[in-house]
Amino acid sequence: MTTTTLKTIETKIPARMDRLPWAKWHWLVVLGLGTVWILDGLEVTIVGALGSRLTEPDSGLGLTTAQVGLAAGIYVAGACVGSLVFGYLTDRFGRKKLFIITLGLYLLATVATAFSFTPMWFFVCRFLTGAGIGGEYAAINSAIDELIPARRRGAVDLAINGSYWLGTAFGAVLTVFLLNPALFAPEVGWRLAFGLGAVLGLVILLVRRNVPESPRWMFIHGRDEDAEKLVGEIEHTIEEETGTPLDPVGDDQAIRIRQRKSTGFIQIAKTAVTEYPKRFVLGLSLFIGQAFLYNAVFFTYALVLTKLLGVPDDIAPWSLVPIAIGNFLGPLLLGRFFDSIGRRVMISTSYIGSGVLLAITAALFAGGVLDAFWLTACWVVVFFFASAGASSAYLTVSEIFPLETRAMSIAFFYALGTGLGGIIGPILFGQLIEDGIPAIAIGYCIGAGLMIAAGLVEVFLGVDAERKPLEEIAQPLSARDAD
Structure with missing residues (x-):
């Protein structure tokens, strides 16, 4: 067993990583790490789209409508717990170890879900599946931001x-066929849906094995020689690909840090609450708003269509496809403006704009103006903007806190925000569906209010982090130790 010697060093690794031109190596990172969101979208959509089927006696489970909402809440609760546990382990033991472990947990749990024969077994499996996905959020977001150039x-x-919404669209199309009784028996189709999710996860795991550890994490934790070697290999690969030597990095771009083994919970909490109180409020606001809206709507949307608007079980999942496309196109098309126009303007516009559109949709829905087609059309527009805002919440909390606490910061805000908005939302909406359209409209208005409030917080407390190195946005704790 080797012993790591901790010391004070100077390194140019952050500047060297940020000055890299976009290359095939970056696509490896995107494919290996980013595709996990497809799994989360698939999981949420499968349960939402299969919700009505799972309430049927011949499904093998026979859940009630309220239990479908409860299962959604349990999944989110597992994600919250998993994000905290694995987030801490990610900051301590490294990004790569944990994004392999968390994906492995997801694979085992989702396979076990396919073999559920009692509500309790189903709930336990959903909790463990959520724990794997929650841990992924912390490990993946921290790794991506530390490997991708600042610009x-x-x-x-x-x-x-x-890309979460690619999983949503895939899940929606998948469930249309799996819910068809002419193709699959009621107790078989939904089980196959979870099994296919595991197959996709296994493919991602094979790709992910080639993604390296974060050099930023390595030099903080006493592995500076390994980090230098890794970055040198990345630079050599990119120079061979482009045929152009990389620009040298000046001595003025080096940072001096005191290496550390780990960062404790007390220091993490102290850093967020006492040193960055405004950023703490900002992160919490962004997460609560988007978590309530998305988890409430998507875990129960199929039930709204089938129970309140009379849409057949085998047709309802199709409505999620255009909504998913709108959600995917929002971040894809608007994302570049977050780097050019800036974080504060784009985040606040996305949140406030989607909140206003949602309030209008709620009013029209309550007034009986919207049928299933037009309600879906309204959601496409609402979520085009809401999706960009929701994605920026993860970006924000990953950027605005020190490197040593990055994964734990993502985990904390995800857990707290999602716990408040994501658990309450599905359970509340599961009950509101039983009370009819006026009650659901009130729930939509609550979501609109939370989104608008979060957008206003961004206006006043937002951080202008666009195109800046992570170390400039928030000085690493190890750099303070060196000073």
């Missing part, structure tokens, strides 16, 4: 987070 960080981060 492209916003656009890439939003596009990757937006």
Whole structure:
């Protein structure tokens, strides 16, 4: 067993990584890490689209409508717990170890879900599946932001987070066929849906094995020689690809840090609350708003269509496809403006704009103006903007806190914001569906209010992080130790 010697060093690794031109190596990072959001979108959509089927006696589970909402809440609760546990481990033991472990947990749990024969087994499996996905959020977002050049960080981060909706679209189309009783028995189709999710996860795991550890994490934790070697290999690969030597990095771009083994919970909390109180409020606001809206709507949308608007079970999942496309196109098309126009303007516009559009949709829905087609059309427009805002929440909390606490910061805000908005939302909407359209409209208005409030917080407390190195946005704790 080797012993790592911790010391004070100077390194140019952050500047060397940020000055790299976009290359095939960056696409490896995107494909290996970013594709996990497809799995999360698939999971959420499968349960939402299969919600009505799972309430049928011949499904093998026979859940009630309220239990479908409860299962959604349990999945989110697992994600919150997983994000905190694995987030801390990610900051301590490295990005790569944890984004392999968390994906492995997801694979095992989602396979086990396919073999559920009682509600309790189903709930436990959903909790563990959520724990794997929650841990992924912390490990993946921190790794991506530390590997992608600063000038492209916003656009890439939003596009990757937006890939969640590719999983949603895939899940919606998949469930249309799996819900067809002419093709699959009621107790078989939904089980196959979870099994296919595991197959996709296995493919991602094979690609992910080739993604390296974050050099920024390595030099902080006493592995500076390994980090120098890794960055040198990346630079050599890119120079061979482009045929052009990379620009040298000046001595003035070096940072001096005191290496550390780990960062404790107390220091993490102290850093966020006492040193960055405004950023703490900002992160919490952004997460609560988007988590309530998305988890409430998407875990129960199929039930709204089937129970309240009379849409057949095998047709309802199709409505999620255009909504998913709108969600994916929002971050993809608007992402580059987060790097050019800036974070504060784009984040506040996305949140406030989607909140206003949602309030209008709620009013029209309550007034009986919208049928299933037009309600879906309204959601496409609402979520085009909301999706860009929701993706930027992960980008924001990943950028605005020190490197040593990055994964734990993502985990904390995800857990707290999602816990408040994501658990309450599905359970509340599961009950509101039983009370009819007016009650659901009130729930939509609550979501609109939270989104608008979060957008206003961004206006006043937003951080102008566009195109800036991570170390400039928030000085690493190890750099303070060296000083």
